[in-house]
Amino acid sequence: MTANDVFFQRKQAAAVLKHGVLMRYPPVFATMTGSTSDGGRVVYLDGYAGPGRYEPEGDEAVGAPGSPLLAVRSATTIAKWSRDLHCIFVERKPQYAENLRQVLADEAGADLNYDVLDGDVQDRLDEALEIAGQSPLLAFLDPFGTALPYEMMTRQLMGRDSALKTEVLLNLNLEMVWRIGGLITGQEKDSEQTTSGNSATLERIDAFLGGDWWRDTFTAARESGEPGSAARAAQTVATEFRRRVLAATGFKSFSVPIRRRPHHPPLFLLILFFRHQAAPYQFNEAASGANAEWREHFRKIDLSEDLARRRREEPPDLFGEDLIISITEQEARDIEAELENGWVTTIASNIRNMLDQTSSLRIEESFADIYGATLGLAREKHLRRAWDQLHDTGFVHRRDTTQKIRRQTIRRRD
Ligand SMILES: C[S@@+](CC[C@H](N)C(=O)[O-])C[C@H]1O[C@@H](n2cnc3c(N)ncnc32)[C@H](O)[C@@H]1O
Known part of the structure; x- marks a missing residue:
């Protein structure tokens, strides 16, 4: 073979x-x-x-x-x-x-x-x-x-x-x-x-x-x-x-x-x-x-290995298994939410640092620096949240919700 x-x-x-x-x-x-x-x-x-x-x-x-x-x-x-x-x-x-x-x-x-x-x-x-x-x-x-x-x-x-x-x-x-x-x-x-x-x-x-x-x-x-x-x-x-x-x-x-x-x-x-x-x-x-699918794939493998181990070590308890599955699913949602919040914070901080040096950022041109360490993990929805947070603090102008985000420019408020 x-x-x-x-x-x-x-x-x-x-x-x-x-x-x-x-x-x-x-x-x-x-x-x-x-x-x-x-x-x-x-x-x-x-x-x-x-x-x-x-x-x-x-x-x-x-x-x-x-x-x-x-x-x-x-x-x-x-x-x-x-x-x-x-x-x-x-x-x-x-x-x-x-x-x-x-x-x-x-x-x-x-x-x-x-x-x-x-x-x-x-x-x-x-x-x-x-x-x-x-x-x-x-x-x-x-x-x-x-x-x-x-x-x-x-x-x-x-x-x-x-x-x-x-x-x-x-x-x-x-x-x-x-x-x-x-x-x-x-x-x-x-x-x-x-x-x-x-x-x-x-x-x-x-x-x-x-x-x-x-x-x-x-x-x-x-x-x-x-x-x-x-x-x-x-x-x-x-x-x-x-x-x-x-x-x-x-x-x-x-x-x-x-x-x-x-x-x-x-x-x-x-x-x-x-x-x-x-x-x-x-x-x-x-x-x-x-990448999100890939994390989910591993979560399911880990869960099935855990269930298999419990079945070997403890008497079968299907009700217990349902509970474990629903708890791990809730945990997975919490972990994902935490990851995503972290990415939004990183992106917002990258934008803030870049706008300390210049007054505007064209997204398509600067997106790799805007995402920084979150590149390949975070995507547009996280960038949108970071932009909105920075707008809420009064640091940047509002984004245009009618235009594609990648074609837009983030402008610092003076
Ligand atoms: C990693 S597998 C491809 C997997 C496939 N892309 C997928 O994701 O389902 C590589 C394949 O390339 C074929 N292969 C290797 N060298 C090749 C060559 N020089 N020209 C064409 N096919 C080749 C192999 O027989 C094998 O089926």
Whole structure:
């Protein structure tokens, strides 16, 4: 059984956050970019598509939807708003590609446009870009390990005519970087130990990250050797990678960490590469909603583990279980409310500090600083509350409730 097979047998915790973002962001991208495209056509390229569905878990009749099913569901939803989301799926493993065709035949509406391309995304990229033509394109790259070589990602995908709307969503495997980075720190001790297999692995990462620069970056960042330093070094490599992509292509980026459990180091970074100013604001809305779902997912796992433990240790008491469930639900609501109040306080304090230096803040331009540490967690509703609180204290002018908040400017009262 391969790592792939294990992956698709159970919807992993990390997939909850990834899929939460995928349910939310592509429809927004398509709605925004499709307003000016021919026939409302927008293209979504899923370069590492998988079999379409996970294997059923427990007593489930069908498994959780994979990224392709989420995409065709989004396509069905936004068709109501005259957006034609054409999905292109590429999958290398023949058995998964076949399964994907079956899942889509069963579940995609008859009027949806989609293609399933077999084989390596590197070999099918030209064809996919030809299908995309002049339409806005959102490319999702979600391999297990390394994704498209850097040159292909930056020159072919991000190198599309700058008049065309293009975004790339890359799920960067940090755990892979820190595990493979371990080969270099080991290699430094005794270069004789480097096997040809390790060299091939290192070269694959070099191709993906755009050179072997990351080896020095990783080694330097790992120097302390403290627990967790490899995970932090992988994040340093990711930060430098994003900086290089920006310098080479002009694409800025916004990243959301994906963890197996709260307080664990991030295993993946879901990175959106974009040009348009509205993108990070909307992506943050998606990340915040997905993060709320992810917290709820863990709460339910913790609760079911707790109930299972009680059943083992104490005589069954179903009435007691109902009580425990309703108490934990109330507690969860209280914890969420407390978290959200904290975010509102942080955002209000960020706005106050920024308005001590300047008289006005354009939200779309400054939203990353406005959210600060709450980026990816808080969203517009929290920003609205923070603004209203600051208005109530007389510090800023009132917001315009008839306009989109992201297009507004917060002005200090003098
Ligand atoms: C992490 S899984 C994708 C999961 C899927 N995006 C989801 O969320 O449901 C990666 C998939 O990419 C496929 N794959 C790996 N390398 C590939 C390549 N070079 N070209 C196309 N597909 C590839 C694997 O067979 C696997 O099914």
